[in-house]
Amino acid sequence: MKKEMMLKALRTMYLIRMFEEHAKKMYKENLLAGSFMGALHTYIGEEAIAVGVSMWLKRDDYVFSTHRGHGHFIAKGGSLKKMLAELMGKETGCSSGKGGSMHLFDTEINFMGGNGIVGAGMPLATGAAYRARYLKTTQVSICYFGDGAASQGTFHESLNLASLWKLPVIFVCENNCYAVNTPVSETVCVKDVAQRASGYGMPGESVDGNRLLDVYAAAGRAVERARSGGGPTLLECKTYRIDPHCMVAGDTRKKEEIDKWKKRDPIQLMEKEILEENIAGAADFEKIKKGVAEDIKKAEQFALSSPLPDREKFKEAARR
Amino acid sequence: MREIKYVEAINEALMEEMEKDPQVFIIGEEVSCAGGPFRATKGLFEKFGPDRVRDAPISESGFTGLAVGAAMAGLRPVAEIMYLDFITTAMDQVINQAAKVSFMSGKQIKAPVVIRAPYGIGTREAAQHSQSLEAWFAHTPGLKVVMPSTPCDAKGLLKTSIRDDDPVIFLENRLLYFKKGPVPREEYLIPLGQADIKRKGKDITVAAISNTVPKALEAAGMLSPEIDIEIIDPRTLVPLDIEKIVSSLEKTGRLLVLHEAPERCGFGAEIIRQVTEKAFDYLDVPPRVLGGLNVPIPFSPVLEDICVPSVEDIVKEIRDILQR
Numbered sequence: 001m002k003k004e005m006m007l008k009a010l011r012t013m014y015l016i017r018m019f020e021e022h023a024k025k026m027y028k029e030n031l032l033a034g035s036f037m038g039a040l041h042t043y044i045g046e047e048a049i050a051v052g053v054s055m056w057l058k059r060d061d062y063v064f065s066t067h068r069g070h071g072h073f074i075a076k077g078g079s080l081k082k083m084l085a086e087l088m089g090k091e092t093g094c095s096s097g098k099g100g101s102m103h104l105f106d107t108e109i110n111f112m113g114g115n116g117i118v119g120a121g122m123p124l125a126t127g128a129a130y131r132a133r134y135l136k137t138t139q140v141s142i143c144y145f146g147d148g149a150a151s152q153g154t155f156h157e158s159l160n161l162a163s164l165w166k167l168p169v170i171f172v173c174e175n176n177c178y179a180v181n182t183p184v185s186e187t188v189c190v191k192d193v194a195q196r197a198s199g200y201g202m203p204g205e206s207v208d209g210n211r212l213l214d215v216y217a218a219a220g221r222a223v224e225r226a227r228s229g230g231g232p233t234l235l236e237c238k239t240y241r242i243d244p245h246c247m248v249a250g251d252t253r254k255k256e257e258i259d260k261w262k263k264r265d266p267i268q269l270m271e272k273e274i275l276e277e278n279i280a281g282a283a284d285f286e287k288i289k290k291g292v293a294e295d296i297k298k299a300e301q302f303a304l305s306s307p308l309p310d311r312e313k314f315k316e317a318a319r320r
Numbered sequence: 321m322r323e324i325k326y327v328e329a330i331n332e333a334l335m336e337e338m339e340k341d342p343q344v345f346i347i348g349e350e351v352s353c354a355g356g357p358f359r360a361t362k363g364l365f366e367k368f369g370p371d372r373v374r375d376a377p378i379s380e381s382g383f384t385g386l387a388v389g390a391a392m393a394g395l396r397p398v399a400e401i402m403y404l405d406f407i408t409t410a411m412d413q414v415i416n417q418a419a420k421v422s423f424m425s426g427k428q429i430k431a432p433v434v435i436r437a438p439y440g441i442g443t444r445e446a447a448q449h450s451q452s453l454e455a456w457f458a459h460t461p462g463l464k465v466v467m468p469s470t471p472c473d474a475k476g477l478l479k480t481s482i483r484d485d486d487p488v489i490f491l492e493n494r495l496l497y498f499k500k501g502p503v504p505r506e507e508y509l510i511p512l513g514q515a516d517i518k519r520k521g522k523d524i525t526v527a528a529i530s531n532t533v534p535k536a537l538e539a540a541g542m543l544s545p546e547i548d549i550e551i552i553d554p555r556t557l558v559p560l561d562i563e564k565i566v567s568s569l570e571k572t573g574r575l576l577v578l579h580e581a582p583e584r585c586g587f588g589a590e591i592i593r594q595v596t597e598k599a600f601d602y603l604d605v606p607p608r609v610l611g612g613l614n615v616p617i618p619f620s621p622v623l624e625d626i627c628v629p630s631v632e633d634i635v636k637e638i639r640d641i642l643q644r
Contacts, residue, residue, distance in 0.1 A: 095424060095426040107429060130390045
């Protein structure tokens with residue numbers, strides 16, 4: 001990978017990490033959905049996946065995301081301002097305040113929505129791929145989903161359809177070892193989700209989801225296959241969710257396990273790669289982070305000063 | 321005017337819309353060469369090929385969701401559910417995806433999908449092949465619900481539904497499939513949200529849904545001239561043309577709603593709710609719903625037939641309301 005690309009990838013990973021940390025801070029200050037619950041599922045620890053995949057995507061490639069979609073949105077080029085405004089339920093949010101954290105949408109980048117229903121994006125992503133093939137474009141359709149979704153009926157039906165009709169869809173399984181608090185060993189009957197690919201007649205790969213270069217390489221293969229008419233791929237990226245499932249979920253995972261994975265932080269691994277190749281130094285990393293912090297601050301200012309949706313207008317429209 | 325069968329009218333609507341708009345495609349089980357068990361898609365595969373008339377494996381969640389996703393990306397799919405009862409396996413894609421994506425995206429993304437399904441009681445196929453589930457969809461904000469009762473209505477409404485940018489649940493009563501009716505040769509569209517007065521009358525307003533329309537017309541013949549009933553066919557449950565029903569009530573003062581779906585929480589309850597709010601002063605007697613029994617549909621034909629209002633039941637009910 002070229003030097004500029006590696007630095008760009010690192011910057012995006014910082015952006016995701018720092019945005020999520022900032023969002024958590026705002027959530028605790030009741031600045032997001034207010035003082036009562038509200039969804040916030042952070043992507044901390046999984047940054048290499050969204051970034052590694054998205055580096056191959058064009059603006060009009062489709063992305064179908066999950067309830068844990070902030071990282072997908074940022075990596076696809078989504079606006080920080082519109083995302084933070086959406087998390088605050090503001091009129092200026094990317095979904096006009098109607099969707100919230102789990103339902104970010106942006107047609108300018110073909111970000112086709114997070115989804116609150118586990119596994120529901122897979123048939124939808126397959127449908128978008130159907131359109132690409134129907135109109136003979138070179139677009140691809142990315143579907144992110146977790147280990148928890150790999151046993152949902154939609155997974156099986158979608159992989160079968162995608163393979164039958166050789167659709168340009170890439171099923172990216174973010175296996176972060178847990179579905180809320182249930183370990184994947186208790187929900188998936190095989191060792192790797194990628195093994196299921198052979199049951200559906202498509203290539204399956206399982207990679208280290210914390211190493212950006214590994215994700216990048218595998219995603220490149222899958223995207224090339226899809227764009228050239230070679231059909232779908234099941235790409236499993238093994239990673240770990242550093243935070244609990246969400247801000248209000250309990251966490252029964254062991255501290256030793258979490259600490260073990262913290263030592264494999266994808267951002268630190270990427271920094272190490274960059275340092276080893278003499279592309280940049282620690283001072284450069286700080287400079288980049290400073291720029292990211294400024295972007296986040298601007299987004300916060302925008303979101304804080306944006307208006308909430310008009311309630312009377314909403315009621316009126318709903319009555320009609 | 322020429323007369324064709326309801327199922328042929330559906331076929332013509334699909335043919336015309338697919339000719340007109342290359343974004344329209346069909347997906348469902350056995351929609352190609354078999355033309356479906358009811359042959360609604362007969363001839364379309366030969367004309368438009370496998371990309372546009374796509375046979376799906378038995379995976380309603382998968383292929384209905386595929387249709388929703390394709391619609392979100394800009395195509396105009398028509399997904400066929402072989403028996404409406406099977407839609408249960410695809411309910412998330414209908415309720416949580418299709419019905420909500422336009423709203424949740426702040427109207428950035430539309431889901432212009434039509435989900436059409438033969439439905440209804442009367443074919444001796446028992447509980448899992450006989451349901452009238454329209455109330456579920458009418459109760460879900462974000463969906464439109466269309467239930468035509470004649471070939472003419474079916475064709476015009478299906479064409480409009482395909483051109484509509486919202487997800488539409490298009491319910492085709494199986495017993496009506498082989499009934500013939502006048503259908504113009506020239507192209508025509510019927511707007512959604514426009515009820516149709518199937519029979520003018522003055523003594524009672526009968527709001528009849530789908531297969532209860534021909535039964536009401538037969539009842540009208542038996543009651544006439546002594547009792548003169550006005551039959552209003554809403555044609556679309558969502559959006560509902562309540563104004564036509566209210567105008568009729570101003571004249572008649574009496575309302576009977578007919579449907580085959582079970583009475584409890586059926587769509588009749590919604591019509592009564594709106595009428596009570598909007599036209600209470602017009603009512604001379606309490607409004608009523610005559611609907612299906614609150615039971616799963618039994619197999620034995622003698623039992624199946626008494627689960628929904630018959631012509632005689634309708635006559636009896638009307639006489640009872642009018643006390644004549």
